[in-house]
Amino acid sequence: MLKTKVTELLGIKYPIFCGTMMNISYPSFTAKCSNSGALGILASVMYRKPEPLRQALNELFNLTNNPFAVNVNLFPMLKPIKQIDLVKVMIEEGVKIIETSGHQAPEKYIPLFKKNDIIWIHKCAGVRYAKKAASLGADIVEVVGWENGGSVGLFDIGTLVLTPATVDALNIPVVAGGGISDGRGVVAALALGAEAALIGTRLLTTQECPIHDKLKQALLNATIYDTTLVMRSLGAAHRVWNNQVAKKVLELESSKIDQMEIFDIAAGSKSKLMYEQGDLTAGIVSCGQGVGLIHNIPTVKELIDQIMKEATDIVQNLFKS
Ligand SMILES: Cc1cc2nc3c(=O)[nH]c(=O)nc-3n(C[C@H](O)[C@H](O)[C@H](O)COP(=O)(O)O)c2cc1C
Known part of the structure; x- marks a missing residue:
């Protein structure tokens, strides 16, 4: 069992976050991730308005008793939405962990997060942004390197360098993502000082992933x-x-x-x-x-179990000849 500050803080079994994926991270998929022992993250942006989000949250609460997070999307949008209304629904419905991601720090929501004892996780792609989020009161920062699927930021820094640079710069737990597809990647992230690994692309080829x-x-x-x-x-x-x-x-x-x-x-x-x-x-x-490291289409649970078995085997056998 690989326990870390992040598994303890969030009450999750494994040091793995299943990355938010728009049009994929619906309640059913998010619950599969949380039920596997990782942290599932619902993509709230898909619901756009308070009531559909409320319904999705009810569905998710019915599908899992394990911790999950809800993502607030701060990327520029062609058709912007009223995020604050979505955040209020999350709080009303009893969401305990909120992840923000995007081109800006969510300054106007922070008082709401703090007043309601929300665990606030911010995802970004640079040490500078990670420091800003930490200075604003983030509980956990996720950094994603250049290998990452989706937004990669401006600096072209790979996960191998970005992770320890962020760990060195911050006094709060860091979660590393970008290119992690198996147990080796999880151990590498932890060895670099991260307290959990963020995985997105690898989850696309799981049986329950809702893509064709x-x-x-x-x-x-x-x-x-x-x-x-x-x-x-x-x-x-x-x-x-x-x-x-x-x-x-x-x-x-x-x-x-x-x-x-x-x-x-x-x-x-x-x-x-x-x-x-x-x-x-x-x-x-x-x-x-990390798409190039995928060789099968397991269930989410089989995948997470397999990744964690590989990770623990590596840790136990390291330096044994
Ligand atoms: C298909 C897909 C959709 C994604 N959609 C989002 C999103 O809507 N919001 C977000 O913050 N990150 C999004 N991401 C990024 C993931 O949450 C995560 O940061 C990333 O996948 C981790 O790197 P990896 O793909 O190398 O594992 C997406 C990634 C993928 C592969």
Whole structure:
């Protein structure tokens, strides 16, 4: 059993966070993650309005008795939503752990978090942002390196360097993500000083992940070379699976076309089509370099058990010849 400050603080069995994934981290998937002993994180942005979110939270509370977090999305949106109303619903419904992620620190929500004893986790992609979140009262900071599936920030620093640099700069627990797909990655994150590992891409190829089988198969066949960074020129660099649409986005970026056209092609609604219908050229899908380390499609529980078995075996056998 690998107990850390984060497993103790959150009351989770394993030092693993299942990364928020838009159009994937619904109550059923989040509950599978939490029930496996990791921390599931619901993506609140999918619900957009208070009442649908309230329903989703009720569903989630019915599906798991284990701790889970709810993500507040602070990334710029084509159609912005009233986040504060969503945060109020989370508090009313008894959510205990809130994760924020995005291009800004959530200064205006912090008094609400503190007043209601929320454990506040902030996810970012740089030491500077991690320090800011810690100075504002974050309980835990997640940092994601350049290998990460989805938003990678501006600095191109890999997980191997970003994690210890953040640990050194902060007095609160750090969780490391970006490229972690197996027990080796979890042990590496802990060895770098993180108190848990954040895993996203690896979860895409699990049986319960609500994406089309065709996409799961495509990701299973992908190698470590099959991701690319799009929308960097727009200040919104994202690591995605390098399909035809990703290539098209890169082409449009270099031709300095109207950025709204690019945002339209890269929209979450197009990824949702890919997930639901298996049309692999409908849009882009966030995907980290760790996709190249995936070799099977287990259940979430089998995956988390397998990762933790591998991690504990490594720790027990380290330096034994
Ligand atoms: C398909 C997909 C969708 C994601 N959507 C979000 C999101 O909506 N919000 C967010 O903060 N992070 C999102 N992420 C990032 C993950 O929460 C997590 O930080 C990341 O996947 C960890 O790195 P890894 O993919 O290398 O394991 C997404 C990642 C993937 C792969």
